[in-house]
Amino acid sequence: MALSRVVLTNFRNIAHADVELDGVVHLFCGANGSGKTSLLEAVHTLGSGRSFRSRQSQSLIRYGEESLAVFGRLRSGVALGVEKLRDGKGRIRINQLPASSSSELAACLPLQVINSDSFSALDGGPGVRRQLLDWTVFHVEHSFSAQWKVYQSALKQRNALLRRGKIDSNLLAPWEQQLLSAGEVVHRGRYEVFQRLKVLFRARLDELPRDVFGDLDVQYRSGWKRELSLADALQSSRSGDCDQGFTRVGPHRADLRFTINGQPAEAVLSRGQQKMAVCALRTAMAATVGATERPLFLVDDLPAELDEANQALFARWVRDTASQVLVTGIDPKTTQRAWSALDGAWGDPQMFHVEHGRIECIGQGVDQGD
Numbered sequence: 001m002a003l004s005r006v007v008l009t010n011f012r013n014i015a016h017a018d019v020e021l022d023g024v025v026h027l028f029c030g031a032n033g034s035g036k037t038s039l040l041e042a043v044h045t046l047g048s049g050r051s052f053r054s055r056q057s058q059s060l061i062r063y064g065e066e067s068l069a070v071f072g073r074l075r076s077g078v079a080l081g082v083e084k085l086r087d088g089k090g091r092i093r094i095n096q097l098p099a100s101s102s103s104e105l106a107a108c109l110p111l112q113v114i115n116s117d118s119f120s121a122l123d124g125g126p127g128v129r130r131q132l133l134d135w136t137v138f139h140v141e142h143s144f145s146a147q148w149k150v151y152q153s154a155l156k157q158r159n160a161l162l163r164r165g166k167i168d169s170n171l172l173a174p175w176e177q178q179l180l181s182a183g184e185v186v187h188r189g190r191y192e193v194f195q196r197l198k199v200l201f202r203a204r205l206d207e208l209p210r211d212v213f214g215d216l217d218v219q220y221r222s223g224w225k226r227e228l229s230l231a232d233a234l235q236s237s238r239s240g241d242c243d244q245g246f247t248r249v250g251p252h253r254a255d256l257r258f259t260i261n262g263q264p265a266e267a268v269l270s271r272g273q274q275k276m277a278v279c280a281l282r283t284a285m286a287a288t289v290g291a292t293e294r295p296l297f298l299v300d301d302l303p304a305e306l307d308e309a310n311q312a313l314f315a316r317w318v319r320d321t322a323s324q325v326l327v328t329g330i331d332p333k334t335t336q337r338a339w340s341a342l343d344g345a346w347g348d349p350q351m352f353h354v355e356h357g358r359i360e361c362i363g364q365g366v367d368q369g370d
Ligand SMILES: Nc1ncnc2c1ncn2[C@@H]1O[C@H](COP(=O)(O)OP(=O)(O)OP(=O)(O)O)[C@@H](O)[C@H]1O
Pocket: 011, 012, 013, 014, 030, 031, 032, 033, 034, 035, 036, 037, 038, 039, 058, 059, 060, 061, 062, 063, 330
């Protein structure tokens, strides 16, 4: 799923940009504050309805303007459009027709992001890791998001009853029935996809130093005690749930645990090693999804925290799993080094210069000689 063109209007400091994406590797270089990350955010908005930097769409709209728009065309010909207004309203269009949810965008344009927030996969809360797993499940099986929505709405209803101190079985039963049926599907989807993801993650870790990454383990936690069925777990936590006013067990408490010899991985790994573990995870997620929905990678400042060997290894992982990659950096030579070492189209990056919100294509890779 590659983009052939993206058009931005009033997106942060970018008043207007029309960017043709003819290749597979596209490097956007420029000074701090020039608008590089804004371009990645705009592409992210196109594929998910929101930025990876801010949940508030108002902050994305160029100062003094009332709305922003991002338009994109995929190589397949599909046209995507997202518009956001200052009052919080917005519109999503796919092939000029209104779309009802941002998951329709995600199905058209799968995205992976590597940026300074990527560490949260290891040191953030369980919700971050659940989202990563769910991204993978969704792109393997799009119907997953419908079941997850059913589960979440039943959970909301059960919690509302619990908060009112209602443990009347007759009132709880219909919501628990929904929780069970949707919850089982969600769990099964996650479990099956996790088994494949784990193998592909391990294969990438095996390319990293064994003394550090050899013992890095990842486990899937379903959100309730393994020895119980979900039905039994819900039943046995009912009175405690009522005391607390919320449902304490179930797929909404699922997590991935990354450990090294029983210790949390983030407590052992250096920053650069953590970033490589996340790069391994995200490219393994892309590989799990497979060839039909190869994602587009958005990489904000790859050289940050990574030495040259690790940047080169990450570039190879991306080549093997992505449809396309958009990378930002300050210095063109440093930014392109990892990519220029690759063969074929992947080794021939398209370069863009970004300055004061203007994006200009400056051709293929710059000369690496000094
Ligand atoms: N809503 C907005 N309207 C106009 N400008 C904005 C808005 N939000 C942020 N900016 C400005 O847009 C500029 C571009 O920010 P961006 O994060 O894209 O820069 P960058 O090129 O990625 O920089 P860095 O190399 O420092 O990461 C910044 O100067 C920022 O202050």
